[in-house]
Amino acid sequence: MPQVTLTVNGRQHTVDVEGRTLLVELLREKLGLTGTHVGCDTSQCGACVVHVNGESVKSCTMLALQADGDSVTTIEGLAAADGTLHPMQEMFREHHALQCGFCTPGMVMTAIDLVNAHPSGLTEKEIREGLEGNLCRCTGYHNIVKAIAAAHPLMHAKAAE
Amino acid sequence: MGFEGIGASVRRREDVRFLSGKGNYTDDINRPGQLYAFIVRADRPHARIDGIDTAEAEKAPGVVRVFTGADMAAENLGGLPCGWQIHNQDGSPMAEPPHPVLAVGKVRHVGDPVAVVIAETRQEAKNAAELIEIRYTDLPAVASLTDAVAAGAPEVHDGVAGNICYDWVIGDKATVDAVFAKADRVVKLELTNNRLIPNAMEPRAAIGDFDTSSGDFTLYTTSQNPHVIRLLMGAFVLHIPENKLRVVAPDVGGGFGSKIYHYAEEAIVTWAAGKVRRPVKWTAERSESFMSDAHGRDHVSTAEMALDKEGHFLGLRITTLANMGAYLSTFAPCVPTYLYATLLAGVYKTPVIYCNVKAVFTNTVPVDAYRGAGRPEATYLLERLVDVIAHDTGIDKVELRRKNFIPADAFPYQTPVALQYDSGDYQTTLKVALANADWNGFEARRAEAKARGKLRGIGISTYLEACGIAPSAVVGSLGARAGLYEVANIRVHPTGSVTVFTGTHSHGQGHETTLAQLVVDQLGVPLSQVEVVHGDTAKIPFGMGTYGSRSLAVGGSAMVKAMDKIIAKGKKIAAHLMEASVQDIEFKDGSFRVAGTDKAKALHEISLAAYVPHNYPIEELEPGLDETAFYDPKNFTFPGGCHIAEVEIDPETGVVEMVNFTAVDDVGRVVNPMIVEGQVQGGVAQGIGQALLESALYDPHGQLLSGSYMDYTMPRANDIPAMSVATENTMCTHNPLGSKGCGEVGAIGSPPAVINAVVDALKDHGVRHLDMPATAPKLWSIIQAAQPRLAAE
Ligand code: FES
Numbered sequence: 038m039p040q041v042t043l044t045v046n047g048r049q050h051t052v053d054v055e056g057r058t059l060l061v062e063l064l065r066e067k068l069g070l071t072g073t074h075v076g077c078d079t080s081q082c083g084a085c086v087v088h089v090n091g092e093s094v095k096s097c098t099m100l101a102l103q104a105d106g107d108s109v110t111t112i113e114g115l116a117a118a119d120g121t122l123h124p125m126q127e128m129f130r131e132h133h134a135l136q137c138g139f140c141t142p143g144m145v146m147t148a149i150d151l152v153n154a155h156p157s158g159l160t161e162k163e164i165r166e167g168l169e170g171n172l173c174r175c176t177g178y179h180n181i182v183k184a185i186a187a188a189h190p191l192m193h194a195k196a197a198e
Numbered sequence: 199m200g201f202e203g204i205g206a207s208v209r210r211r212e213d214v215r216f217l218s219g220k221g222n223y224t225d226d227i228n229r230p231g232q233l234y235a236f237i238v239r240a241d242r243p244h245a246r247i248d249g250i251d252t253a254e255a256e257k258a259p260g261v262v263r264v265f266t267g268a269d270m271a272a273e274n275l276g277g278l279p280c281g282w283q284i285h286n287q288d289g290s291p292m293a294e295p296p297h298p299v300l301a302v303g304k305v306r307h308v309g310d311p312v313a314v315v316i317a318e319t320r321q322e323a324k325n326a327a328e329l330i331e332i333r334y335t336d337l338p339a340v341a342s343l344t345d346a347v348a349a350g351a352p353e354v355h356d357g358v359a360g361n362i363c364y365d366w367v368i369g370d371k372a373t374v375d376a377v378f379a380k381a382d383r384v385v386k387l388e389l390t391n392n393r394l395i396p397n398a399m400e401p402r403a404a405i406g407d408f409d410t411s412s413g414d415f416t417l418y419t420t421s422q423n424p425h426v427i428r429l430l431m432g433a434f435v436l437h438i439p440e441n442k443l444r445v446v447a448p449d450v451g452g453g454f455g456s457k458i459y460h461y462a463e464e465a466i467v468t469w470a471a472g473k474v475r476r477p478v479k480w481t482a483e484r485s486e487s488f489m490s491d492a493h494g495r496d497h498v499s500t501a502e503m504a505l506d507k508e509g510h511f512l513g514l515r516i517t518t519l520a521n522m523g524a525y526l527s528t529f530a531p532c533v534p535t536y537l538y539a540t541l542l543a544g545v546y547k548t549p550v551i552y553c554n555v556k557a558v559f560t561n562t563v564p565v566d567a568y569r570g571a572g573r574p575e576a577t578y579l580l581e582r583l584v585d586v587i588a589h590d591t592g593i594d595k596v597e598l599r600r601k602n603f604i605p606a607d608a609f610p611y612q613t614p615v616a617l618q619y620d621s622g623d624y625q626t627t628l629k630v631a632l633a634n635a636d637w638n639g640f641e642a643r644r645a646e647a648k649a650r651g652k653l654r655g656i657g658i659s660t661y662l663e664a665c666g667i668a669p670s671a672v673v674g675s676l677g678a679r680a681g682l683y684e685v686a687n688i689r690v691h692p693t694g695s696v697t698v699f700t701g702t703h704s705h706g707q708g709h710e711t712t713l714a715q716l717v718v719d720q721l722g723v724p725l726s727q728v729e730v731v732h733g734d735t736a737k738i739p740f741g742m743g744t745y746g747s748r749s750l751a752v753g754g755s756a757m758v759k760a761m762d763k764i765i766a767k768g769k770k771i772a773a774h775l776m777e778a779s780v781q782d783i784e785f786k787d788g789s790f791r792v793a794g795t796d797k798a799k800a801l802h803e804i805s806l807a808a809y810v811p812h813n814y815p816i817e818e819l820e821p822g823l824d825e826t827a828f829y830d831p832k833n834f835t836f837p838g839g840c841h842i843a844e845v846e847i848d849p850e851t852g853v854v855e856m857v858n859f860t861a862v863d864d865v866g867r868v869v870n871p872m873i874v875e876g877q878v879q880g881g882v883a884q885g886i887g888q889a890l891l892e893s894a895l896y897d898p899h900g901q902l903l904s905g906s907y908m909d910y911t912m913p914r915a916n917d918i919p920a921m922s923v924a925t926e927n928t929m930c931t932h933n934p935l936g937s938k939g940c941g942e943v944g945a946i947g948s949p950p951a952v953i954n955a956v957v958d959a960l961k962d963h964g965v966r967h968l969d970m971p972a973t974a975p976k977l978w979s980i981i982q983a984a985q986p987r988l989a990a991e
């Protein structure tokens with residue numbers, strides 16, 4: 038069976054996988070990182086979004102083998118070691134941007150990449166367009182948009198420190 | 199600690215778990231030695247099963263067993279039960295054909311489960327499933343309501359003539375006909391309520407576990423009501439007594455009704471786990487969800503209103519065809535009857551109403567309650583009809599509503615369709631919504647949009663719903679085979695912290711926060727010392743779960759009753775400890791106090807005495823401070839309000855942009871305003887989805903055309919506007935909290951507001967009505983067709 042070596046949330050793993058194993062399957066089933074979710078089979082819901090080398094990727098569309106040598110961050114890897122939430126996590130909580138929580142890991146990972154990619158600011162429209170690949174059935178998006186807008190200055194202030 | 203009681207927008211306690219990836223959803227659970235189930239489903243809408251050959255599949259790598267309907271039938275297992283019996287207008291009971299767990303003899307819809315492969319891995323189960331050969335003889339099929347009731351239509355079930363499940367009426371036809379005969383004017387509208395697929399983001403999943411030493415079964419499942427599943431599956435399908443069956447509904451990723459029902463897969467994995475003596479897990483792929491989760495809505499109706507010269511509503515006459523799909527899902531029969539026709543008075547004082555509902559079998563996925571369940575259908579019909587009356591009579595649409603409203607001083611108000619409303623103030627919600635939406639400034643916005651080449655429209659809906667489901671005796675008399683009370687167990691621990699065991703279930707609603715706020719309010723315990731437990735039949739008492747916006751109004755009321763008992767007992771203990779009479783003990787802010795003195799004992803001192811009863815009135819009082827209460831509501835609750843939508847249509851493309859949405863709802867007492875706003879926003883988004891985007895489509899022969907996110911348009915962030923959400927509350931008069939419920943109002947009130955806005959935008963294009971969803975191609979065609987006429991004018 039082929040092997041893949043990758044770093045997930047700062048820890049290196051070498052795992053046996055089948056050629057067709059998806060990255061999301063490796064994370065959920067081999068590494069027990071069940072925070073990353075699967076909401077569809079057509080790459081459209083975004084529940085599975087993780088960061089690969091810092092950029093958001095739908096982990097249901099990537100083979101585990103393709104992540105060889107990569108650095109992956111999942112929702113479990115966002116908070117600081119002492120449990121302090123990432124500003125995006127904090128703003129999701131503050132603005133009630135989650136209900137059932139199922140879309141949330143993917144939303145948060147997408148949102149962080151979106152904010153990182155727009156250091157000078159994001160309009161409401163840009164946020165909504167940036168969430169194009171993420172479905173939420175619970176919130177109506179209103180509070181997700183608010184949370185992302187609120188996290189933007191916090192994240193960039195932090196980056197400037 | 200800041201203010202954490204009733205009325206505080208406390209941030210949710212469940213959020214850190216969900217935001218850190220620590221949620222525990224069913225598919226996140228894995229049991230030692232677990233196998234995987236793959237379900238082979240019918241790929242055709244209607245066929246006789248001539249044979250199933252599983253020999254090759256059984257030999258495939260990793261396969262442990264393959265089961266078919268014959269294996270289940272051989273053990274005399276029951277079919278999936280229906281929880282509600284409706285009677286026909288002639289008094290006979292509805293047709294209730296069997297619903298086998300795995301198909302026997304025939305398949306009746308695309309997605310009908312036929313066989314299950316149990317294998318070591320998901321992939322092996324799936325691979326082996328391909329090796330199963332099913333020989334079918336195709337039968338003619340029907341998918342649409344009108345086809346199913348046409349003369350000579352193929353029969354979905356042998357012996358169910360004309361595919362009619364029931365033919366039900368409410369109201370007296372002769373009385374209503376007489377009113378119509380004398381009316382100054384009759385306005386008629388034919389409309390459909392489009393079929394929807396709920397699409398909770400978490401696909402359904404189930405794990406059956408069998409303890410080979412004790413013979414106990416455990417089912418982990420994506421359910422809104424674990425006790426209901428235990429009862430239905432244990433008593434009716436698998437014949438497992440309650441003491442041997444535990445059902446756990448852990449974190450559940452949205453439900454919206456679709457996770458109320460007892461589904462075949464739950465019975466399959468539980469039964470199969472016993473057969474193979476190992477845990478069996480099944481997780482739906484999204485394409486399976488589309489063809490196996492109960493769908494929603496799907497009505498075709500004709501509505502007529504009789505009017506006097508001034509536009510007063512004199513009588514309403516309706517006929518509705520409601521799609522049941524191929525089998526009766528758990529609560530399906532009550533949706534187009536007691537959750538629909540009883541709502542047809544709405545906020546209006548229409549004196550007489552008659553409604554005939556024919557529920558119809560078709561070769562489609564079963565249809566059951568989806569967020570709002572019957573009430574969105576009633577509201578859409580009424581609020582479209584009112585706008586069409588305004589259109590036909592020239593009466594202003596706001597004025598027409600105002601003059602027909604039930605006035606605020608008319609409560610309690612008995613409608614002609616069985617319900618008695620306890621409270622409401624429709625003029626106020628309307629007034630505030632008009633102000634919040636700047637209704638009067640609209641024409642200027644329309645003109646400005648026109649200058650930009652856009653067609654702008656505004657639409658209003660003044661709606662009412664009935665929730666807080668439901669008084670057991672009432673629903674029993676209407677055909678429910680269940681009681682609909684709720685239960686709470688309040689356990690005050692020795693040092694004064696509290697655990698709440700509730701029969702309700704949270705799958706996004708935030709009960710771990712709001713229900714804890716009730717304890718803060720009533721017992722004066724800080725939030726950090728309150729825990730809410732739900733979703734496990736081994737822990738919680740027998741409660742009915744969460745749907746019909748009942749958790750706070752019914753489940754919260756049960757908590758209030760249980761806490762009343764805690765306080766009553768605590769007073770007796772306090773009286774003993776402080777040598778006072780019970781009548782002199784007051785309980786306030788977490789302390790028992792002897793009235794008029796500074797003698798007091800905190801709750802934790804009382805609870806310690808209760809569990810360490812050394813100095814204790816042990817002759818009269820049992821030790822412990824742990825009380826359970828069941829609360830059976832006295833009536834439904836009646837949230838209502840006003841939704842206003844504003845849209846812009848691009849005439850070049852037909853694309854609708856939602857530019858504003860305003861909601862002003864009366865939901866009774868609000869425990870957590872932040873959560874209420876979130877519930878309304880989410881419901882409105884689903885309503886906008888129904889109005890503009892979503893449609894479950896079948897071809898005429900029963901193939902599901904919208905079977906994935908490529909074909910079924912889910913609302914995305916860009917389709918939904920920023921919303922203005924507010925409440926203007928009157929209190930529910932018959933439950934101790936005054937709360938009415940907020941989970942469904944968004945999805946109930948919003949669709950007609952959106953369609954009314956779209957029709958308003960197209961008013962120069964000769965549009966009187968159009969059916970949902972108002973998709974771009976549909977609107978583009980309407981706009982194109984009107985061009986020559988508009989050019990000529
Ligand atoms: S699981 Fe839906 S996009 Fe990956």
Ligand code: FES
Nearest residue numbers: 136140173174175
């Ligand atoms: S919070 Fe439930 S799907 Fe987004």
